[in-house]
Amino acid sequence: MxxxxxxxxxxxxxxxxxxxxxxxxxxxxxxxxxxxxxxxxxxxxxxxxxxxxxAGKDELIELVVEQVYERIGAFVGPRMEEQKEREGGGGWLRVYIQSVAEYMAGHRVQLTALGEIFGNFRKGDGAPRYDVVTSESLYVALEEGFREGQERGDFRPFDVRTMAVSLQSGIDAMFAYWSAYPEHDLAAHARELADLFEHATRAEGRPAEARPTADHRPREH
Amino acid sequence: MxxxxxxxxxxxxxxxxxxxxxxxxxxxxxxxxxxxxxxxxxxxxxxxxxxxxxAGKDELIELVVEQVYERIGAFVGPRMEEQKEREGGGGWLRVYIQSVAEYMAGHRVQLTALGEIFGNFRKGDGAPRYDVVTSESLYVALEEGFREGQERGDFRPFDVRTMAVSLQSGIDAMFAYWSAYPEHDLAAHARELADLFEHATRAEGRPAEARPTADHRPREH
DNA sequence: CCATTTTCTGACCGGTCGGCCAAAATTTAA
DNA sequence: TTAAATTTTGGCCGACCGGTCAGAAAATGG
Known part of the structure; x- marks a missing residue:
């Protein structure tokens, strides 16, 4: 101990x-x-x-992962808490997506390294050191939020695991896209992604509260 | 020449x-x-x-990618064509997702190799050989489908690039998840993903045609 | 000041990599 | 049958890997 x-x-x-x-x-x-x-x-x-x-390269890499995880959690966590206290509905989804995006914007190098490690770091036997199994606790947390929303009637019925996996993949893809196109408007992408999952999750006949209409003109790359 | x-x-x-x-x-x-x-x-x-x-290892790897791409395109392409001729609405989205899932189910090794190459293959200067830029033509094709649906009024207004990137990431994540949990129900995941993007894209007040209600009980892993 | 401990250096180890090549084996063609 | 062309072998090369180590350097403390 x-x-x-x-x-x-x-x-x-x-x-x-x-x-x-x-x-x-x-x-x-x-x-x-x-x-x-x-x-x-x-x-x-x-x-x-x-x-x-x-002790070895592996310990160093795992420390990198821990550090980045801690920091992103310390950024996003409190914002989620505050949102849940302020308004109990499904608004946490937007807060989550936008908080992560905001952190990304300010810590590009960290997130890039994390992505590299996740994609390439392998154990001695060749199996990935970090894979979707590693994200289990994250998925569980998202599922909990989805299930609450479903029970409250804010969300339609859907498989919460598929939704959690898809949401996280959309966030990861947002980072990858911004990483490839640094001039890409990350905040706008986050807003669109929040819209996407708001529509995907909300109960039938229960429109989201009014939002200023977004500008959907195509971007150049 | x-x-x-x-x-x-x-x-x-x-x-x-x-x-x-x-x-x-x-x-x-x-x-x-x-x-x-x-x-x-x-x-x-x-x-x-x-x-x-x-000529070298690089040529070999690039040939692998070309081969897998050709084969998946040969599988999905005709199904999309047939769907578009049969019914012009937004149903292609579901056909696309489920066709890719069906191909995955039957060609796991191929797709696993493709994923490995995409994640790890790098050029001499250390930059990724394949990245989101490589997927540009795929994004453009999806955007075209989304834009048509918007003009027809089937789809709500949204940024078509964000939607294309998110859709493709959801499909990739579906494979990754199934890859980690082989007993995972790939077809069910594909149906849920199709539901997700149907809700995410469809115009307000225009419910999707009736579908038998899915079973949303949690799965065990 | 000096003895001890902590920290650092740079050479070195065994191993794997992609690529190269002389020579052997095989196939083709005259 | 035999000469030429194609294909294959298996060993070798230099480069780099993660990790080790003896000894130098620096910090510590009596």
């Missing part, structure tokens, strides 16, 4: 520095080319330092 | 054999571990044969 890592000042600083360098390197060069040598070079240290402070 | 590859019988057979072995190896071991040595072993030939028949 209560292990005490007993990290020295230097230890903590180095670990943070190396994690940051790993994020930057993975985002910039891709997971496959983010070798310990590359990460060390970006951090301005010798390769052996990484081995000295981390 | 008009190059004549002038492939001998052996040449064509070997190339096909090697492409097949590549598909199987990539699907089974992941892109990163699908080395030329592994592919050659699965094909029962020497490693050098691949180098002899292909």
């Amino acid at each position: 209560g292990e005490q890592p007993e990290r020295s000042f230097i230890e903590k600083a180095r670990r943070a520095q190396i994690v940051d360098a790993a994020v930057e390197t993975i985002a910039a060069r891709g997971f496959a080319k983010a070798s310990l040598a590359q990460i060390a070079e970006r951090a301005g240290i010798s390769k052996g330092v990484i081995s000295y402070h981390f | 008009g190059e004549q590859p002038e492939r001998s019988f052996i040449e064509k057979a070997r190339r096909a054999q090697i492409v097949d072995a590549a598909v199987e190896t990539i699907a089974a071991r992941g892109f990163a571990k699908a080395s030329l040595a592994q592919i050659a072993e699965r094909a029962g030939i020497s490693k050098g044969v691949i180098s002899y028949h292909f």
Whole structure:
């Protein structure tokens, strides 16, 4: 239980520095080319330092994932809480989508690295280290929200797992698209995505409250 | 212009054999571990044969992608054509989703390999070989369908690019989820996804034609 | 100041990669 | 049958990988 890592000042600083360098390197060069040598070079240290402070590359990568997860959760979580207290309906869906989009906009490199890791990091046996199974807790949380909305009558009947998986995929795709087209209007995409899932989920004959009509002109890329 | 590859019988057979072995190896071991040595072993030939028949690994991988794309297009395309002739409304959306799902069900290995390649294959400079930009022509085709539906009044106004990107991401996620949970009911997921996008796209006050109510009980994994 | 511990360096290890090639095997054609 | 062309083999190359290690350097503390 209560292990005490007993990290020295230097230890903590180095670990943070190396994690940051790993994020930057993975985002910039891709997971496959983010070798310990590359990460060390970006951090301005010798390769052996990484081995000295981390048990191995896997521990380093998993720390990166944990860090990004924590930070995005710390951003989105409170906004969801506040929304649920303010208005109990299905509005949390829009808040969720737009909060994530807002975080993306300000932390592009972090999210890029996370995507690289999710797509490419594998265990020794070749199986993906992170896959849809990893997202189970996220799916469960979304399902809970959907089920509440259905019981309240805000949402139509639908399979909550399919809806959760599709929603998360739409958010991931929003990031991937913005990543490929940096001039893409992320906020507008988030609004459209919220509209999409509002229409997809809401009960029949129960129109969403009026919203200013969006501008649907095509964009150039 | 008009190059004549002038492939001998052996040449064509070997190339096909090697492409097949590549598909199987990539699907089974992941892109990163699908080395030329592994592919050659699965094909029962020497490693050098691949180098002899292909300019390099890149050419081989790109051939795999082309082959899978052609085959899925040959499966889905005619079904879309037939649907559009039979009934001009927004029903193509459901046909598209379910056709792709049906193809997935019968060609799991192919699609798994394609996913691996899309996620991991990179150019010399480290940039992804295939990204959302690659899907541009697919997006354009979907947008065309959405725009027609909007003009006809079947669909509500929405940004067609966001809808196309989200739809395709939902289909990709459906495959990924089924891939992680093989006992997952792919056909049911496809039906739910079609419902989702039918609700998301259809014009206000224009309910979809009656459908037998689906069974929305949760599934176990 | 010096002894001890912590931290860092750069060379090195075994392993895998894609690609190359001389020589052997096989097929084709005269 | 035999000479030429095609195909295949299996070993080899240089490059890079993650990880290790002895010893140098730096920090710590009595």
